[in-house]
Amino acid sequence: MQPTEEELKKMSPEQLLELQKQNCIFCKIIAGEIPSKKLYQDEHCVAVLDINPASEGHVLLLPKDHYQILPQMPEEVIARMFVVAKELSHAILKAFNAKGTNIFVANGAIAGQRAPHFMIHVFQRKQDDGILTIPAKPISEKDLMTLKNHLLPFVGGEKQQVLDEKKDAQQFIEDKKELDAEIQEEKEEKKEETKQVVQLKKEKKSEKKKKRKQKIEDDFDKFDKKEKEMDDEEEEIEKEEKTIALDLDKIGDLFA
Amino acid sequence: MNPETEPGLLFKDENQIAVLPLKPATPGHIQLFSAQPFTILEQVPNAVIETMAITANKLSTVLFDHLNCQGTNIIIENGIPAGQTSSRFSMHIIPRRENDGLNFQWNPLKLSEDDLNTIFLRLEEFTNQIIIQKEKSKIIQQEEKKTVLEYNQENYLLKQLRRMP
Structure with missing residues (x-):
């Protein structure tokens, strides 16, 4: 007998789960209360042929215990079920001479889960049958990096240092403007410095030239002076000779 | 294609590589590749499938x-x-939200009871052969190799004995 809405609200989650199990079609199939075509069975899971298949040979793989979605299941059962799914896919490929299979899991009604009992779908595919396609829509690299940085800490990685939000981008642009202004100032300063340096060099050159000129002139002056001195000396010597000559003449006259 | 080089x-890790593809179905779509270059599901060893399935579950909870x-x-x-x-085996983990434009529903075929029976019998032949073998641990494999070597050595000694006049 189905409980009324009031009774449902009063029930605890455990009681609700029990109620779900009692009404679950697939639990009944597993228990054998509803007839089904069982293809495989082991201690964790059961495989059954789907009577509303996507293609010929559509298999539903169910856990023996009642679970709704994948996160509720113990790791051992998850691992075993995916390995069995691989074997079922291999069997389907051989039985129907198919070239492709899909393994499909839906967690949640919005993902396409049609029953409250967790299941893995395994079905064959033929070229261009249009049963299931995963679209590929391009995404900007910036969005990709935001997603990546958002998920990395939960997946065990370190965040990358990349711009990812508009705020950071604006800040970067402002910082860049300041940087540009600074760089321009530095350039101008450097220009002035170079000008000054060039001027200094010019001045130094001109000074050197002047010095050289002066030195040469000084040397010439010295040389001139020396010449003059020598000329003066010669004159003096000539004068002395003349006086000596005159003196000798006088002495000669005396003896004549 | 090498998934390690994707941005x-x-x-x-040693068994798997998780990547955000450049052309996702929806933002948050993760593609989980095997680290070794297997192409199809049948080539992947059971141990790798188990680790990838557990990781896929963890990634879906993160999403x-x-x-x-x-x-x-x-x-x-x-x-x-x-x-x-892609030329490498991968699992797709796709987050779903309202009005995301994705639709993975299919139109079921209407098959008669006889059709279903023939399909069932055809499949049963092959699914009856499924045995999930737990892969032997490496220690046991090494011990088996040792016994084979010892046996061969014993054989060699026996042969020597037989040759002696």
């Missing part, structure tokens, strides 16, 4: 908790008619 690389989705899909495209586009 959307999330994490990598559920932190990317504000109401459900997830886990899809394996095995073979070209199934839509496989």
Whole structure:
């Protein structure tokens, strides 16, 4: 007998789960209360042929215990079920001479889960049958990096240092403007410095030239002076000779 | 193609590589590749499938908790008619939200009871042969090798004995 809405609200989650199990079609199939075509069975899971298949040979793989979605299941059962799914896919490929299979899991009604009992779908595919396609829509690299940085800490990685939000981008642009202004100032300063340096060099050159000129002139002056001195000396010597000559003449006259 | 070189690389270990593809179905779509270059599901050893399945479950919970989705899909495209586009085996983990433009529903075929019976019998032949063998641990494999060597050595000694006059 189905409980009324009031009774449902009063029930605890455990009681609700029990109620779900009692009404679950697939639990009944597993228990054998509803007839089904069982293809495989082991201690964790059961495989059954789907009577509303996507293609010929559509298999539903169910856990023996009642679970709704994948996160509720113990790791051992998850691992075993995916390995069995691989074997079922291999069997389907051989039985129907198919070239492709899909393994499909839906967690949640919005993902396409049609029953409250967790299941893995395994079905064959033929070229261009249009049963299931995963679209590929391009995404900007910036969005990709935001997603990546958002998920990395939960997946065990370190965040990358990349711009990812508009705020950071604006800040970067402002910082860049300041940087540009600074760089321009530095350039101008450097220009002035170079000008000054060039001027200094010019001045130094001109000074050197002047010095050289002066030195040469000084040397010439010295040389001139020396010449003059020598000329003066010669004159003096000539004068002395003349006086000596005159003196000798006088002495000669005396003896004549 | 080498998934390690993708810009959307999330994490990598010895068995698997998780990547955010450049052309996702929806933002948050993760593609989990095997680290070794297997092409199709049948080539992948059971131990690797087990680790990848557990990781896929963990990634779907991460998406559920932190990317504000109401459900997830886990899809394996095995073979070209199934839509496989990369040359390496991968599992798709796709977050689902309202009005995301994705639709993975199919129109079921209407088959008669006889058709279903023939399909069942055809499949049963092959599914009856499924045995999930637990892979032997490496220690046991080494011990087996040792016994074979010892046996061969014993044989050699016996042969020597027989040759002696």
